[in-house]
Amino acid sequence: MARLKVAVLISGRGSNLASLIEACAAPAFPAEIRLVLSNRADAAGLAHAARAAIPSAVIPHRDFASRETFDGALDRTLQAAGIELVCLAGFMRLLTPDFVARWRDRLINIHPSLLPAFRGLDTHARALAAGVRFAGCTVHFVRPEMDEGPIIVQAAVPVLPGDDAERLSARVLEAEHQAYPLALRLVAEGKVRVDGDRAEIAGIAAAPPSIFNPPRETCQ
Numbered sequence: 001m002a003r004l005k006v007a008v009l010i011s012g013r014g015s016n017l018a019s020l021i022e023a024c025a026a027p028a029f030p031a032e033i034r035l036v037l038s039n040r041a042d043a044a045g046l047a048h049a050a051r052a053a054i055p056s057a058v059i060p061h062r063d064f065a066s067r068e069t070f071d072g073a074l075d076r077t078l079q080a081a082g083i084e085l086v087c088l089a090g091f092m093r094l095l096t097p098d099f100v101a102r103w104r105d106r107l108i109n110i111h112p113s114l115l116p117a118f119r120g121l122d123t124h125a126r127a128l129a130a131g132v133r134f135a136g137c138t139v140h141f142v143r144p145e146m147d148e149g150p151i152i153v154q155a156a157v158p159v160l161p162g163d164d165a166e167r168l169s170a171r172v173l174e175a176e177h178q179a180y181p182l183a184l185r186l187v188a189e190g191k192v193r194v195d196g197d198r199a200e201i202a203g204i205a206a207a208p209p210s211i212f213n214p215p216r217e218t219c220q
C-alpha cells in the first residue's frame, strides 16, 4: 500500500515531530514524513529531521511582507514535494483562511487541551486556574478559526494535587506523543470521514471505561 506523504510544520522543540518520525519508522505504518518545514531557523526540532535524514526547509516568516505571501511560499513548497497531508506540530503561525481552505481536511493540528476548552495559549495554567479534574490534548482538522475543527483523537490525563503548569504540561505532552501518531495512522488508513463539524472514525470496536478523578474508591 502506498504510504501517505506527510509534511510536518514546526516552530520549536519538535517533540511531537519526533514522535511522528518514530511512528513512521515502523515499516507497516501507513504514512511517511517527506518534509519538515519550520518558520524559524533556530527551531530545535530541525535536528530530529536531520537525524532521520528527512528533508527539511526553513521559510522564515519575517522574509515575507504579509501572511498571504508567507502562506503562498509554504503552499508552493508543500505542493512541490507532493505532500498529501500537513501536520502542524507546535507551528506558531496563524494560517490564512485561503491556505486553510486549500488544505481543507488535509491539514491537522495538535493542541494541548481537551478542545473546545482552553483554546489558545497557556492552556495548562488556565486549566489549573479553572480547577478541572482532567486535562489532555486534541488532534483535529484545522479550520480558519484558531483551535477549531473536527476532532480526530483526544487523550485525557488527570490533574493531580500539587500540579503546576510545568508538571501538568509534561503529563499532557506524554499523551500528545501517543495521540498524534494514532491520529495520523487513522487518517492515513482512510478511517476518518469528515462530516460537517465532526469527524467520524470507522471501525471502533470498544469504548474505554469511564474514569474518575478523584478515583471513586478514594472517596468512600
Ligand code: GRF
Binding pocket: 010, 012, 013, 014, 015, 016, 017, 045, 089, 090, 091, 110, 111, 112, 137, 173, 176
Ligand atoms: C505542544 O504542546 C503542542 O500541543 C502545541 O505546541 C507544543 C509543541 O511542542 N501545539 P513540540 O514542539 O512538539 O515539542
